[in-house]
Amino acid sequence: MDRxxxxxxxxxxEYASLIGVDENRxxxxxxxxxxxxxxxxxxxxSQEYQDTFKFLYEASKDEHFGLHLGTFLNLKxxxxxxxxxxxSSSFDQALFLVSEYxxxxxxxxxxxxxxxxx
Numbered sequence: 001m002d003r004x005x006x007x008x009x010x011x012x013x014e015y016a017s018l019i020g021v022d023e024n025r026x027x028x029x030x031x032x033x034x035x036x037x038x039x040x041x042x043x044x045x046s047q048e049y050q051d052t053f054k055f056l057y058e059a060s061k062d063e064h065f066g067l068h069l070g071t072f073l074n075l076k077x078x079x080x081x082x083x084x085x086x087x088s089s090s091f092d093q094a095l096f097l098v099s100e101y102x103x104x105x106x107x108x109x110x111x112x113x114x115x116x117x118x
Contacts, residue, residue: 002107003043010037012052015072021059029055046108 009030016026027033029052036042044052057065088094092113099111 002046004046004049004106004108005040006035006037006042006044007040008106009044009049009052011073012049012056012069013037015069016056016059018072019060019062019068021056025059026052026055049108 013023013026016023030044030048032044035044060068062068084094084097088097095111095113099113102111
């Protein structure tokens with residue numbers, strides 16, 4: 001069973017707080033409601049992540065939920081982009097680091113580089 005690093009769920013909780021959805025209602029989607037969502041060493045199942053996402057989507061009653069959540073997450077991603085920029089000497093290396101990170105922390109997403117011949 002795929003596991004997702006708990007901080008990805010924490011991002012959903014942060015967005016829920018922003019739009020006024022009670023955290024306790026979201027916690028009901030987790031098998032272990034007391035998991036430390038801020039710890040990158042903690043994981044939830046991909047099903048728990050998807051259930052939490054679906055619950056938040058339905059609770060938001062927002063027909064543009066994906067766009068609004070995506071905007072929120074893009075702002076949070078700026079820290080990751082900054083870290084990549086100072087730790088990578090090339091685009092290929094940055095892509096490799098992102099791929100390794102997602103395979104460990106968020107296996108629902110996969111990253112693969114394909115180079116076209118000019």
